[in-house]
Amino acid sequence: MPTIYQTLRTDHDRHRDLLSKLARTQGDSADRRKLWQTFYFDVSAHAAAEELSFYSKLISESEGQPEGRHSVAEHHELEEMIQGLHEMEFRSPGWLARFKSLKGRYEHHIEEEGEDIFGEAKEVIGADPNGQIAAEFVMLKTQERSKVDEKAGQAIED
Numbered sequence: 622m623p624t625i626y627q628t629l630r631t632d633h634d635r636h637r638d639l640l641s642k643l644a645r646t647q648g649d650s651a652d653r654r655k656l657w658q659t660f661y662f663d664v665s666a667h668a669a670a671e672e673l674s675f676y677s678k679l680i681s682e683s684e685g686q687p688e689g690r691h692s693v694a695e696h697h698e699l700e701e702m703i704q705g706l707h708e709m710e711f712r713s714p715g716w717l718a719r720f721k722s723l724k725g726r727y728e729h730h731i732e733e734e735g736e737d738i739f740g741e742a743k744e745v746i747g748a749d750p751n752g753q754i755a756a757e758f759v760m761l762k763t764q765e766r767s768k769v770d771e772k773a774g775q776a777i778e779d
């Protein structure tokens with residue numbers, strides 16, 4: 622079983638790849654729709670599960686609180702940007718500019734997680750050698766995914 626750090630990095634790499642592919646899309650194209658849906662649902666579930674499994678543990682230790690709170694605040698900011706873009710028409714001329722500012726913010730966020738936060742967290746909550754936190758993350762992410770799918774289903778019915 623990979624550790625929580627490896628598991629989160631795998632997600633981050635997938636997000637980076639989706640972001641660079643999305644930056645090359647144009648207008649209301651099948652590519653843009655498909656890549657955005659994948660990014661939107663995966664990142665939403667990732668962030669929620671990351672908070673519940675990983676940041677909750679980091680924040681429960683006083684040494685981990687500043688980093689933990691900082692990241693969770695960034696999640697809120699990113700969530701707003703992502704939701705704003707999600708509600709925008711794909712064909713809108715401003716879509717790509719707005720997407721690019723989200724891309725920059727998100728890349729900054731995962732870079733900081735990978736470069737600063739994980740190192741600090743290893744000291745505070747441990748290296749997760751048996752992948753216990755990773756298993757919790759995967760389970761919670763699946764749960765979050767099905768919640769989003771339900772919401773998306775309801776939106777279609779409405």
Ligand SMILES: [Fe+2]
Nearest residue numbers: 668671692734
């Ligand atoms: Fe995050």
Ligand SMILES: [Fe+2]
Nearest residue numbers: 629671731734
């Ligand atoms: Fe993350």
